[in-house]
Amino acid sequence: MSSARKPSASKGGRSSKQFQRPEHCLTFDPSEVFKVISCDDFDFYIDKRCAVLCRKFKEVIAEGQSEIQVDFEANVIEQVIKYLYYKQRYDPESENRPEFQVELYTALDVMTASFQLGC
Numbered sequence: 001m002s003s004a005r006k007p008s009a010s011k012g013g014r015s016s017k018q019f020q021r022p023e024h025c026l027t028f029d030p031s032e033v034f035k036v037i038s039c040d041d042f043d044f045y046i047d048k049r050c051a052v053l054c055r056k057f058k059e060v061i062a063e064g065q066s067e068i069q070v071d072f073e074a075n076v077i078e079q080v081i082k083y084l085y086y087k088q089r090y091d092p093e094s095e096n097r098p099e100f101q102v103e104l105y106t107a108l109d110v111m112t113a114s115f116q117l118g119c
Helices: 055-062 074-093 104-117
Strands: 033-037 043-047 067-069
Touching: 033 055, 043 074, 055 067, 055 104, 074 104
Parallel strands: 033 067
Antiparallel strands: 033 043
């Protein structure tokens, strides 16, 4: 007989507030999402408004396609996609933007992917 355990409410001194999904996330329109498939078969879904900040993704979207298979591993593509969201958020605020953090062990691969994809 197994019983489900509730997560600890006091872990790390945090209260157990119920997660509230942001208003803009309550509806999902598949036509506004672009799928990126890594070479190790991980799927990433990215808002098209962010995807078009990458030259290669923008070209594929302009051709009417909704996904792309890339020659980079998931840990690298994850960082590239994080950068696209960072770029969308902070580009107009070039003076006040924080430094974009990339894990040291993937930095060269992330730079290579960004260059080849045109991000």
